[in-house]
Amino acid sequence: MSRDETIRLLYTTWPDEAGPHAAAATLLSEKLIACANILGPSTSIYRWEGEVQTEREIVVLFKTSAASAARTCTRLTELHPYDEPCIVALPVDRAGSAPGFLAWVADETGERP
16 A cells, blocks of 8 residues: 555544644644644534533544554544544545645655655
8 A cells, every 4th residue: 555545534523723723733743643624613413411412613624644543533532622522534535636745644644655
């Protein structure tokens, strides 16, 4: 498998913007991610402990390598304020992605061939 096939997006949600900014800085310094996209507020409607909740949340995408995804997920769980944070790893299709970008993510996360 080439390094261009090893990229993951980690989809997460946060209660505010300060948390993802701090998490991104930490994960970048630890070379676990290449980038974080902190998106605008969204509305999440979900059931928690038997009650329907409606909350404002911030969606964040962390770009990492497949090799770093598990470590990044563990670290995000440590940094996240929720008891059960939403962290979902999404594979990236190499065929539909820019090769230079995929190589950059691999380089930034230490996944050089």
